[in-house]
Amino acid sequence: MKRAFNLTELRRHSRSGVITMATLERLGVSPQTAYRRCKPGELWQRPLPGVFILGNAPPSPRQLIEAALLFAGPEALLTGVAACRCHGLRSASDETTVHVLIPHDRNVKSCDYVIVERTTRFPERVLRDGVPLAPLPRAVLDACRRFRAFDPCRALLAEAVQRGRVTAGALEHELAHGSQRGTAVPRSVLRDVLRGARSVAEIDGMRVWKHTGLPHLSWNVDLFDEGGRLIARPDGWCDEVGLAWEIDSYEYHFGREGYARTLERNARYAAAGILVVQTLPNRLRTEPDVVAAELRAAYRAAADRPRPNVRPAA
Secondary structure (H helix, E strand, C coil), X not given: CCCCCCHXXXXXXXXXXXXXXXHHHHCCCCHHHHHHCCCCCXXXXXXXXXXXXXXXCCCCHHHXXXXXXXXXXXXXXXEHHHHHHHCCCCCCCCCCCEEEEEECCCCCCCECCEEEEEECCCCCCEEECCEEECCHHHHHHHHXXXXXXXXXXXXXXXXXXXXXXXXXXXXXXXXXXXXXXXXXXXXXXXXXXXXXXXXXXXXXXXXXXXXXXXXXXXXXXXXXXXXXXXXXXXXXXXXXXXXXXXXXXXXXXXXXHHHHHHHHHHHHHHHCCCEEXXXXXXXXXXXXXXXXXHHHXXXXXXXXXCCCCCEECC
């Protein structure tokens, strides 16, 4: 006969209130009792086969992750969008699927909201807040391989690199050695990131500059005056004529502090004799031809003046 169970003990052996049938049986709960408690109007839930939530409130994101990991088995690692969120990236999309990796010799099928991927390239786990994750380069590329649109892929790759969480080289290595399924979108975006873009706006800016037909533009290089003092780090720099391009968002440049920093930066540009073009990010998509025309006009104006005595960092 099964012994009476203690709910406090069940919760102590759960992971964020999520527990397997095997553990429930070990603690004295019969399958009949567990499944009965998951009927409509009862106290528990069964989000996945053999996995239970000890409560009837809507599952939290953490509970859905724990349920997916318990369902996939003890070696499972979280990857993709959910893992990117756990790694601290804000640009991960709002998709509700949970992607997990298991060793290739395991045989667990995807189910409901859980994508189970068997892999021969099973990575070392990274533990964050008790959740076993794939390393960030793998998690980012696993997410991007499933994107069918450029925007979420651009946002995720750019944020990962811009925040210094991963190098573009590490992403390139993972892209080259990982699964080639679904790599067309991240491969295209990563080329822009490797050329120096740190944000989605800068990737859009690269495309607009390319259509201007103007000479090479360097991205995110430090500029120094003749005395070796730092002037600024423009988003784009055309060294041939000494033209700076700043893609200035309202969010970062037009609050009180941001506005003051922008004025100080522009004063340094003026003192050094640098002509600067300022563009709002949304215009790169809503009116790219107009922005391209502005850049061509600014280039001609810069070319008509003596090049300022400034140098970019080597």
